[in-house]
Amino acid sequence: MDLSSLFSLDNKVAIITGASKGIGFSIAEFFAAAGAKVVISSRKQEALDELADILNKKGYDVTGIACNVGKMSDLDALVNKTIETYGQLDILVNNAGASPVYGPVHETSIKAFDKIIDVNLKAPFQxxxxxxxxxxxxxSASIINITSIGAISPEPGLGIYSVSKSALISLTKVMAKEWGQQKIRVNAICPGLIKTKFSEAIWSNEAVLEPMIKRLAIKRMGESDEIGALALFLASPAASYSTGSVYWADGGYNA
Structure with a gap:
């Protein structure tokens, strides 16, 4: 086995949603550094252009394409523009997520419910x-769905978000089984408490943060790059026999 190419993404093209910050941006940088041509996507084109410029100045090949994953027409445009730009597609990372409410499940409005399901489940499916x-x-096609520790053990205040991420794990397994014969691998990553803007409502609240840290085997919050590195493994030849799996990166929260 040629270990020098085990984690290489040379000549591969990847789409990463929710890639303007946090986990998504980290995954984009890892993929680009490994040789992939990367499409970063989020809602604001201006922000994407700035980030793509930063990465391209490092010698990477990165393109920003704006897309609101909650709009099905935007998804069509994202794929079409990617093919127009690079002529192929090898890797999809469904990272974009929404959690517009925090509180008891009975206080979640149907509008918030629909948004959570549209972004966290319907968009990855479509x-x-x-x-x-x-x-x-x-x-060597690979799909990576970013879920959450709440997919297995619902997080307090994030009930419907947890439900959507649980369903995304099931969707991951369905796709892995049905698309395996087409040589498409589908896996899920369940991040724990990662210090990002998305999770700020948790780590900025000592009353919520302290009991979570106590439960961890590794007594700290995770970093975005710790998810980026795992995503690179799953996208690379190193994970060529891994599909339908759920990978925990949670500091031992579910140990």
Whole structure:
């Protein structure tokens, strides 16, 4: 085995949603450093252009394409523009997520419920389907769905968010089983408490943070790059026999 190419993404093209900050941006930088051509996506084109410029100045090949994953027409445009730009697609990372409410599940409005399901479950489902014809043509296609520790043990105040992430794990397993014969691997990463803007409502609240840290085997919050490194493994030849799996990066929260 050639260990020098085990984690290489040379000649691969990747789409990463929710990639303007935090975990998504870290994954983009890891992929680009490993040789992939990377499409970073989020809602604001200006922010994406600035980030792509930063990465391109490092010698990477990164393109920003704005997309609101909650709008199905935006998903079509994202895939079409990616193919127009690079002519192929090998890796999809469904990272974009929404959690517009914090509190008891009975206080969650139907509007908030719909937004959570649209972004966290419906969008990965639809985007994966749109990417499927191109992933079939890849020699080593990989889909990575970013879920959450709440998918197994619902997090207080994040009930419907946890429900959506639990369903995303099930969708991951379904796709892995059905698309395996087409040489498409599908896996999920469940981050624990990672210090990002998205999770600020948790780590900025001592009353919530302290009991979570006490439960961890590794007594600290995680960093975005610790998820980026795991995503690189799953996208690379190193994970060529891994599919339908759920990878915990939670400091031992679910140990």
């Amino acid at each position: 985007l994966a389907k749109l990417c499927l014809p191109y992933l079939r043509e890849s020699s």
